[in-house]
Amino acid sequence: MSAMSHEFDLAHATVLPPIGVGRRTLSEVDILTEQWEAVHEAAAAVGNLAQLGREALSPEIAELPLRAARMGGWRYETAARGIDDLAAVMQPGLRALLSLTAQGRDTTAAALTLWREFHAARRAILDTVGAG
Numbered sequence: 290m291s292a293m294s295h296e297f298d299l300a301h302a303t304v305l306p307p308i309g310v311g312r313r314t315l316s317e318v319d320i321l322t323e324q325w326e327a328v329h330e331a332a333a334a335v336g337n338l339a340q341l342g343r344e345a346l347s348p349e350i351a352e353l354p355l356r357a358a359r360m361g362g363w364r365y366e367t368a369a370r371g372i373d374d375l376a377a378v379m380q381p382g383l384r385a386l387l388s389l390t391a392q393g394r395d396t397t398a399a400a401l402t403l404w405r406e407f408h409a410a411r412r413a414i415l416d417t418v419g420a421g
Contacts, residue, residue, distance in 0.1 A: 296386055297371045298399075301377075305349075317355060317358075318355065318358045319373060321358070321368075321369055322354040322355070323358070324336065324372050324373070324376055325353060325354050325372055325383065325415075327376065328363070328375050328376050328379050328407075329344075329346065329350075329420055331376075331379040331383050332379065332404070332405075332407045332411075333386075333401050334346065334383055335382070335383060335386065335400050335404050336400075336404055338386050338387075338390065338396045338397070339396075339397055339400035339401040339404045340397055340400075340402035341404065344392070350411070350415065353366070353368065353414065353415060354372075356419075357369070359419045360418060364417060364418050364419075367414075367418075368414055368417055368418050371410065371413065371414040371417065372414060374410070375407070375410050375411065375414070378404075378406065378407075378410070379407065380392065381404040382385075382403045382406075383403070384404065386399060386400050
């Protein structure tokens, strides 16, 4: 079994600024969008390790940061916190899986568990913002 190498690292994902009141600036929405995309890149790597492959994102999922920004208020704040929390879970989880893979260990079961946790957390974020 060859060790899978992946260059994914959430360390480059920008931490969101403290949440304020009022309309969001474009840069805040851009940061949220980048972080949302970064957790999905991590999920794609986990999906590969779980032998599931890459998930195609629906518009509902891909457009969540923009929808949250349009709604503003507590929905935006909750989505931003949820995405930040999701990134905090995915980074060490993926690093652990990649470390085990580098040692030649089978990570399928552990990756599937992280994959399921990712989807449950993402569903909670999506439910908070709503379908639009």
